Amino acid sequence: MDDDLACLTYLLAYDDSAGRLYDRPRTRLLVRAATLIDLASHGRPGEDGGRDWKRLVRRRRGQTLTEVEDRLVAAGTAGVLAPRTRFGTRRVTVTDHAALAAVRARVSGALHGDGPVTALPMADAALLALAAAGGIRAVVSRRDRRTYRARIDACTDSLATLAPGLDRAVRTLPTTMIAAQGGMGGG
Template sequence: MPYGSLSLPTRIYLLAWDTGRNRITGAPDLHLAVRACALAELAQRRLVTDVDGIVTPVFGARTGEPALDGLLELIEESRPRTWRGWMTHKARDTRAAVRDQLVSEGYLRAERTRVFGIFPARRYELQRAGYVEVLHAEALAVLHGPVPVSEVPEGDAALVVCAATGKLRGVVPGKDRRRYSDRIDELTDRSGASAPGLPEVMRALRKALASAVSSAEAARSSSGGGGGG
């Protein structure tokens, strides 16, 4: 994608925005997709690895990006966890860090408001709709082709896999997940093409995200509640 300066978790957060409504839509489990993208980027940078199913960091390594480094620090300081464990543990913290970074870089604007006129809160508005529209078009091109999977950059492959598996319906609706399921499988392996063993890590990460999303959906179904990005 031409806008590669942003990390995977910041890009997937932006992909969840509906530029017409200027709000996040169709992404009840955005925090899980954001966490998956953060783990995917750390894995692609070889800053976390899989040791007998446990996510293992390179201690002391940092990227210079607040959201990624915050997750690295959390992994270092916490008890060992599997990919599934890290998909959900304090995942909303990563989403909040990504959102704050996008505010500081001018992609979002934060405004103070009050809920029911009483409780202080913040409202966020998208500032670079054109960027998001191009980002969305590029993601769809990765999913639909006709560019061969072997020519898709690994980061872009991971982004689309996480958007599809995380069920960001504004990017990959259910019909596209089914129609392009084989290509999504290929993109999963492509996202780990740079190093031996990395395709297996990306498949494990995708499986963990799918499991976490299914659990979240089941919880909402049983409680009758909704979700939010």
């Protein structure tokens, strides 16, 4: 799981004290974006030739989140709790607290490091860009966003080396999140 960007993004979006994701709809988009970044980093531009990253981020996001949760459960990093009601949905809880701490430390190192962004592993730059775009405050606080704006922007810009337009798709994730939740007529 060390190189599974989607699983690492899920862990970043997990609220350990509450025992659940901070925001499930937001995490769907972040995990989907991480999956596409992973595909691009392996030379596969996505299911549609990589022409419209923003559309690809929104597509199949729920299914992608379920697949990531299944991978985390299979790896022993998470467990499934029974639904609270007869018609409830399954609840996934992260059981490997060391994995949570490790991914947060990794992103914190990327954010607070003094070396050039170009020296960061692409996965770390991508995780930082996703955490900042997704508003995961436990990882990138509002103050960090202001203080390290140039570093976060450089990490986001580095995604363009994987595929043209991928950096723009991550940069516009906050707007995509609002639209996907119906705030701007999106679906």
